[in-house]
Amino acid sequence: MHKEIEILDAFIRSKGLRRTPQRKKILSVFLSTEKHVSTQELHRLVRKKFRNIGYTTVYRTIRILLQSGLCREIDIGDGTSRYEHHYNHRHHDHLICIKCNRLIEVMDPRIERMQEKMAKERGFRPTAHRLEIFGLCRECI
Amino acid sequence: MHKEIEILDAFIRSKGLRRTPQRKKILSVFLSTEKHVSTQELHRLVRKKFRNIGYTTVYRTIRILLQSGLCREIDIGDGTSRYEHHYNHRHHDHLICIKCNRLIEVMDPRIERMQEKMAKERGFRPTAHRLEIFGLCRECI
DNA sequence: GTATTATTGAAAACGATTTTCAATAATTAA
């Protein structure tokens, strides 16, 4: 939490924005869950602890967290964006169960390297990527 | 076009649906572009050739093309679904230029195999996947 | 031809996201 608050404050300062209790509270709630939350879910969690924070503020704070690198957007293709911690969470891909919607985080450095290589061979300079594998998880097979 | 119309007709018959001129026209326009079109873009193209086809019909026909395997959905993360030919178009991944939005289709069987292997090692049975690499294309570097 | 039932297309509903705006609060300058 320490480090994350510092990163947020640094970002806020660098952009001439303002530190507010809402932003700090929203960050703390976001960090307190390991789930992949939508803005609505995050708002619900925030409301449990702090009554008077509106949806719009949660929505806008998530955008700031995205820009500051504290948060990453995930799209499982159901029309709702979800968000996960990004700071101190290494890059990973997702296995998505099409039956129970479970998200499994995976990472294989060999695959990462091959992707990078393939892109560069085509004159492309990769900056980020997203790999999602859909199927059935152990429990749903 | 031949083969694709046959596939659509077979699908329509198998589901007890009905062959209509609209569906045939929409498929022909869809096949006539190699772009990755949204429903709106496709509707615009359809309207150019055939005046009286409504957006809803285009939307619904795309859903049928998806189910019949003639079309594949692409999500570049901007909130709008796009669609590309699927029949006779082998599976591929996308390089997406974050500057000019160009989509480059790529395919590396070694990466495909490693992805499959990784998923299976985790007790997951993969059925499909989506890999998108974001960055700068040759022209935008 | 008639009956049945899917299709069409305009309009409305939907749901997530984004914007608006007046009141409020954080920061800066005096």
Add this chain to the structure above:
DNA sequence: TTAATTATTGAAAATCGTTTTCAATAATAC
């Protein structure tokens, strides 16, 4: 500390892609 400036808040409304509704129409089966 106070005043001035300007970002932030949050409710409500707007937006936008997607999906549903429904009455009229058209495709298929008998």
